[in-house]
Amino acid sequence: MSEPSHARLxxxxxxxxxxxFGSVVLEASQPDNSxxxxxxxxxxxxxxxxCLTEKTDALAYLGRRIDVAPxxxxxxxxxxxxxxxxxxxxxxxxxxxAQLLVExxxxxxxxxxxxxxxxxxxxxxxxxxxxxxLKGGRGVQxxxxxxxxxxxxxxxxxxxxxxxxxxxxxxxxxxxxGDFKRVRMTISQPRLNHLDEWDxxxxxxxxxxxxxxxxxxxxxxxxxSTTTLVESDLVPGDKQCKFCKAxxxxxxxxxxxxxxxxxDFDNIATFAQSDEQKAMSLxxxxxxxxxxxxxxxxxxxxxxxxxxxxxxxxxxxxxAGREVPxxxxxxxxxxxxxxxxxxxxxxxxxxxRLKVEEMYQFKLITPPAAExxxxxxxxxxxxxxxxxxxxxxxxxxxxxxxASDPRDAIVISPPADxxxxxxxxxxxxxxxxxxx
Ligand code: SF4
Numbered sequence: 001m002s003e004p005s006h007a008r009l010x011x012x013x014x015x016x017x018x019x020x021f022g023s024v025v026l027e028a029s030q031p032d033n034s035x036x037x038x039x040x041x042x043x044x045x046x047x048x049x050x051c052l053t054e055k056t057d058a059l060a061y062l063g064r065r066i067d068v069a070p071x072x073x074x075x076x077x078x079x080x081x082x083x084x085x086x087x088x089x090x091x092x093x094x095x096x097x098a099q100l101l102v103e104x105x106x107x108x109x110x111x112x113x114x115x116x117x118x119x120x121x122x123x124x125x126x127x128x129x130x131x132x133x134l135k136g137g138r139g140v141q142x143x144x145x146x147x148x149x150x151x152x153x154x155x156x157x158x159x160x161x162x163x164x165x166x167x168x169x170x171x172x173x174x175x176x177x178g179d180f181k182r183v184r185m186t187i188s189q190p191r192l193n194h195l196d197e198w199d200x201x202x203x204x205x206x207x208x209x210x211x212x213x214x215x216x217x218x219x220x221x222x223x224x225s226t227t228t229l230v231e232s233d234l235v236p237g238d239k240q241c242k243f244c245k246a247x248x249x250x251x252x253x254x255x256x257x258x259x260x261x262x263x264d265f266d267n268i269a270t271f272a273q274s275d276e277q278k279a280m281s282l283x284x285x286x287x288x289x290x291x292x293x294x295x296x297x298x299x300x301x302x303x304x305x306x307x308x309x310x311x312x313x314x315x316x317x318x319x320a321g322r323e324v325p326x327x328x329x330x331x332x333x334x335x336x337x338x339x340x341x342x343x344x345x346x347x348x349x350x351x352x353r354l355k356v357e358e359m360y361q362f363k364l365i366t367p368p369a370a371e372x373x374x375x376x377x378x379x380x381x382x383x384x385x386x387x388x389x390x391x392x393x394x395x396x397x398x399x400x401x402x403a404s405d406p407r408d409a410i411v412i413s414p415p416a417d418x419x420x421x422x423x424x425x426x427x428x429x430x431x432x433x434x435x436x
Contacts, residue, residue: 008024008028008114008220008223008224009024009112009113009114009115009216009219009220009223010115010117011108011112011115011117011161011162011165011166012117012162013027013243014112014161014162014164014165014212015161015162015239015240015242015243016239016240016241016243016244017215017216017219018161018211018212018215018216018219019215019235019237019239019240020233020234020235020236020237020240020241020244020252021215021218021219021221021222021233021235022222022229022230022231022233022234022235022252023219023234023240023244023246023250024219024220024222024223025222025229026229026234026244026246026249026250027244027245027246029246030245030246031245036074037137037139039068039069039072039074040074040080040136041135041136041137042066042068042069042074043066043068043073043074043076043080044080044083044084044134044136045120045134045136046066046067046068047061047066047076047080047081047084048084048087048088048120048134049102049103049120051084051085051088052088052091052092052100052102052121053102053103057085057088058076058080058081058082058084058085058088059081059085061076061081061084062076062077062078062081063075063076064076079191082190083134083136083190083191084134086188086190087120087132087134087188087190090132090186090188090195091121091123091132091188094123094130094132094186095121095123095125097125098123098124098125098130099123099124099125099177100121100122100123101119101121101122101123101124102120102121103118103119103120104118104119104121104122104170104173105117105118106118106119106166106169106170106172106173107169107172107173108165108166108168108169110168110172111165111168111169111209111212111213111216112165112212112213112216112220113216113220113223114223115165115216116169117165117166117169119131119133119166119169119170120132120133120134121133122170122174124174124177124178126178127178127179127180127181127182128180128181128182128183128184128199129167129170129171129174129178129180129182129183129184130183130184130185130186131163131166131167131170131183131184131185131186132185132186132187132188133162133163133166133185133186133187133188134188134189134190135187135188135189136191137189137191138189138191138192140242141189141192141194142160142187142189142194142196143160143187143196143198143406144159144160144163144185144186144187144196144197144198145157145158145159145160145185145196145198146158146160146239147402147404149404150402150403150404151294151298151402151403151404152403152404153403153404153409155404157198158208159183159185159198159200159204159205159208160185160187160198161208161212163185163187163198164185164205164208164209164212165209165212167183167185167205168205168206168209168212171183171202171205180202181201181202182199182200182201182202183199183200183201183202183205184197184198184199185197185198185199186198218233231252234250234251234252234253235252236250236252236253236255236256236302237302238301238302238305241253241302241305241306242305247305247306247309248306248309248310248312248313249313253302253306254306256302257302257303257306260299260302260303261299261303297400314327346359367387367391370384370387371384398410
């Protein structure tokens with residue numbers, strides 16, 4: 001989805017401005033941060049839209065240069081074809097027998113002043129309105145809904161704010177086409193092999209719309225205005241700061257990082273004890289340490305994101321030839337060696353009479369490559385069925401996620417209690433408060 005540049009309170013920025021009203025002021029002075037990644041995403045959206053409107057497959061655009069901005073084009077590469085095709089296949093299946101509208105420009109100004117946007121796909125089926133959004137990135141996984149309290153596995157969920165705004169625009173635009181009862185929202189993020197759906201009643205969507213309308217009213221007070229920025233209107237947090245262009249220079253975020261790091265030094269002190277002290281007090285500390293870890297963990301994303309943005313801002317200054325006291329630009333490590341011209345190197349190596357197996361590295365194709373041959377019709381259904389039992393897949397590594405993450409928790413039994421024979425030692429060990 002994309003929005004016209006003049007949408008000051010844009011749907012894609014709703015996670016930010018609906019919580020941090022003051023970000024409107026700080027972001028307004030920041031330069032446009034489109035880069036090769038966002039250009040690639042824009043081109044991928046264009047290829048997907050052409051596939052759906054011209055009833056073609058993405059490979060038809062391989063190698064074509066796609067306009068992404070005046071005087072800026074991006075070549076449609078193989079990965080773009082695969083990304084677009086995965087999304088297109090989903091949309092074709094989801095819209096079978098329904099009405100499909102591609103790249104629909106939507107007026108959302110009845111919720112957010114001046115707000116417009118373009119929905120990747122709107123699917124109308126009986127009393128259901130379905131909005132789908134292609135995400136071309138592979139950095140941050142995007143979900144169609146979010147947990148109101150991320151630390152609570154049973155937390156109620158609400159629709160993704162960007163998707164909710166598009167759904168509200170579509171509801172208004174197409175209300176004459178049906179008596180809609182439910183709204184479905186889908187995020188397709190093929191480069192992360194991720195597809196997420198969420199559906200809710202029209203009443204729930206309208207309730208979210210009312211919350212967004214009230215937030216927009218407060219944020220809009222700062223648009224093109226001389227209103228003095230109220231400090232409490234800078235509200236740092238993981239979601240709102242993640243893509244904020246003002247992150248590196250925002251005083252509100254800097255203050256929050258300072259507060260978090262400062263308060264956590266107390267907790268870090270707990271880990272700085274001798275092994276003996278730790279062993280003696282492990283039992284007494286466990287609950288307190290877990291809470292401290294939880295609190296520190298909650299602050300990590302925000303602090304990391306701030307560090308990254310400050311690092312980026314320093315790099316921009318130095319690359320622009322401006323001084324940042326105490327820092328300089330240096331040349332990084334050299335990249336891997338490669339032939340300047342593979343063709344020339346191949347000719348010379350052949351003249352050296354090397355054997356074929358010495359000159360070339362042959363590798364068996366991978367299961368995903370075999371699947372592509374199946375999709376391209378080079379392998380039939382029966383041949384593919386014969387290959388499938390031969391495909392293995394290692395389990396993903398374990399990673400930490402918030403309690404509200406939709407994946408099942410891995411249950412691990414704690415190790416046997418090493419201190420069961422040390423009741424007396426534990427009883428006489430100093431209490432947690434003494435070490436704190
Ligand atoms: S960095 Fe965070 S706190 Fe600062 S303006 Fe942006 S969203 Fe608000």
